[in-house]
Amino acid sequence: MKSKISPSMMCTDLMNVEEEISVLEEVGVDYLHIDIMDNHFVPNITLSTDFINAVRNKTSVPLDIHLMINNPEKTFHLYKGCNKQDIICIHYEATKHVQRTLVMIKKLGARVGIALNPGTPICMIEDLLSDIDIVLVMTVNPGFAGQKVIPSTLDKIERLRKLLDQAGYTDIEIEVDGNVSFENAKIMREKGANIFVGGTSSIFNKDASISDNCKRLKKIVGY
Numbered sequence: 663m664k665s666k667i668s669p670s671m672m673c674t675d676l677m678n679v680e681e682e683i684s685v686l687e688e689v690g691v692d693y694l695h696i697d698i699m700d701n702h703f704v705p706n707i708t709l710s711t712d713f714i715n716a717v718r719n720k721t722s723v724p725l726d727i728h729l730m731i732n733n734p735e736k737t738f739h740l741y742k743g744c745n746k747q748d749i750i751c752i753h754y755e756a757t758k759h760v761q762r763t764l765v766m767i768k769k770l771g772a773r774v775g776i777a778l779n780p781g782t783p784i785c786m787i788e789d790l791l792s793d794i795d796i797v798l799v800m801t802v803n804p805g806f807a808g809q810k811v812i813p814s815t816l817d818k819i820e821r822l823r824k825l826l827d828q829a830g831y832t833d834i835e836i837e838v839d840g841n842v843s844f845e846n847a848k849i850m851r852e853k854g855a856n857i858f859v860g861g862t863s864s865i866f867n868k869d870a871s872i873s874d875n876c877k878r879l880k881k882i883v884g885y
């Protein structure tokens with residue numbers, strides 16, 4: 663499956679977002695990953711739907727919207743501008759009626775993602791495979807950039823790819839988010855992930871430019 667990269671916009675320099683988006687566009691990225699947090703599902707608050715709209719007005723790069731919020735369905739009226747390249751991803755535990763919520767995302771016109779926290783077993787989504795396009799494997803507990811990968815999540819990627827392939831869902835993509843460093847990205851790719859969310863440990867690592875970091879990450883994941 664084709665490798666894709668999705669820079670995590672919570673790691674941009676918020677005083678220079680427009681400039682950094684131009685750099686990302688120029689180097690070529692597949693998505694812009696936008697984390698929305700509510701301080702309930704995760705203990706942090708980040709970007710907002712206003713940020714999504716502002717970014718959408720500046721770029722045609724598809725948006726990869728990761729909702730780390732409770733009852734995401736109550737906010738869907740705020741994502742009306744989605745197109746069929748965008749991803750909207752919810753967490754399994756975020757709503758009582760997860761299948762209904764996934765169908766609602768499809769109706770919004772976006773690609774449908776479901777996220778698994780490090781402690782959420784793969785079996786929880788076995789009955790949802792026909793409703794999703796992407797599984798987002800959180801390789802850290804969601805909420806904060808700059809954490810260390812949880813080793814058991816690497817094995818989970820491999821088990822998930824096997825399950826998807828055996829069940830005939832070879833086209834469901836596996837996205838990884840959390841400490842996707844240059845070293846970890848290589849392992850994650852080998853285990854079967856193909857969408858890589860790059861944060862402080864790769865694309866926005868201060869040791870090199872965003873452009874050089876993107877090029878390096880692309881090379882590592884076999885772009």
Ligand SMILES: O=C(CO)[C@H](O)[C@H](O)COP(=O)(O)O
Binds near residue numbers: 672697808809839
């Ligand atoms: O989802 C996230 C945090 O919940 C961030 O996207 C991610 O953690 C950022 O990457 P890094 O771990 O490399 O700083």
